[in-house]
Amino acid sequence: SQTIHQWPATLVQPVGSPLSLECTVEGTSNPNLYWYRQAAGRGLQLLFYSVGIGQISSEVPQNLSASRPQDRQFILSSKKLLLSDSGFYLCAWSVRPSGRSYNEQFFGPGTRLTVL
Amino acid sequence: RKEVEQDPGPFNVPEGATVAFNCTYSNSASQSFFWYRQDCRKEPKLLMSVYSSGNEDGRFTAQLNRASQYISLLIRDSKLSDSATYLCVVNGHGSSNTGKLIFGQGTTLQVKP
Numbered sequence: 001s002q003t004i005h006q007w008p009a010t011l012v013q014p015v016g017s018p019l020s021l022e023c024t025v026e027g028t029s030n031p032n033l034y035w036y037r038q039a040a041g042r043g044l045q046l047l048f049y050s051v052g053i054g055q056i057s058s059e060v061p062q063n064l065s066a067s068r069p070q071d072r073q074f075i076l077s078s079k080k081l082l083l084s085d086s087g088f089y090l091c092a093w094s095v096r097p098s099g100r101s102y103n104e105q106f107f108g109p110g111t112r113l114t115v116l
Numbered sequence: 117r118k119e120v121e122q123d124p125g126p127f128n129v130p131e132g133a134t135v136a137f138n139c140t141y142s143n144s145a146s147q148s149f150f151w152y153r154q155d156c157r158k159e160p161k162l163l164m165s166v167y168s169s170g171n172e173d174g175r176f177t178a179q180l181n182r183a184s185q186y187i188s189l190l191i192r193d194s195k196l197s198d199s200a201t202y203l204c205v206v207n208g209h210g211s212s213n214t215g216k217l218i219f220g221q222g223t224t225l226q227v228k229p
Contacts, residue, residue: 032214032215034215034216042221043203043219043220043221043222044160044203044219046216049214049215049216051213051214051215057214088157090159090160094215096213096215097212097213097214097215099212101147101148101212102147102148102207102208102212102215102216102217103148103215104150104162104165105162105215105217106162107159107160107161108159109158109159110158110159112157
């Protein structure tokens with residue numbers, strides 16, 4: 001069966017510090033991968049998605065970046081955190097779609113980031 | 117207009133009640149629909165996919181109305197454990213290769229004893 005891991009689970013960082021969040025998927029190959037952010041009491045905002053190694057698409061302008069160095073590894077980074085970067089960061093994967101149907105996404109447990 | 121709209125609630129119902137949530141979507145070309153459940157401070161989890169013919173999973177029934185562009189979720193015999201936020205999800209625009217999904221803001225359900 002497939003599993004998705006994220007770490008760390010919680011993180012408190014000062015403004016201006018760097019960030020690196022990691023996500024790995026097991027039990028599947030060639031997944032589509034996604035990074036979302038959920039601010040307190042808000043909906044999910046798609047930040048980045050990737051359809052393959054080294055292929056990253058950004059959904060919103062921001063001071064975050066993403067990388068996919070391996071098929072089942074997805075990394076979210078920042079060189080300098082802002083207060084507005086606080087939130088619940090979720091990684092998700094899906095089976096690569098075929099045809100016109102979109103597949104369900106499965107989420108990792110998330111990282112709760114507080115920037116002070 | 118938001119691409120996926122839901123009444124945020126909260127819906128406060130007693131145990132055993134039947135409750136229904138609706139969700140509207142803006143893109144008439146949408147092909148894939150889902151309901152997710154999110155517990156407080158947890159990740160969203162897939163509750164069920166929504167098929168054109170409607171589908172049922174135990175106490176949960178999902179229906180799709182393409183003409184009116186809305187999706188519904190019916191929960192019968194509510195349990196305390198059903199208390200959560202329910203997210204309506206529709207596929208995103210553009211190539212299906214991306215697999216992008218659009219999540220609604222969610223509807224909060226609180227089941228009281």
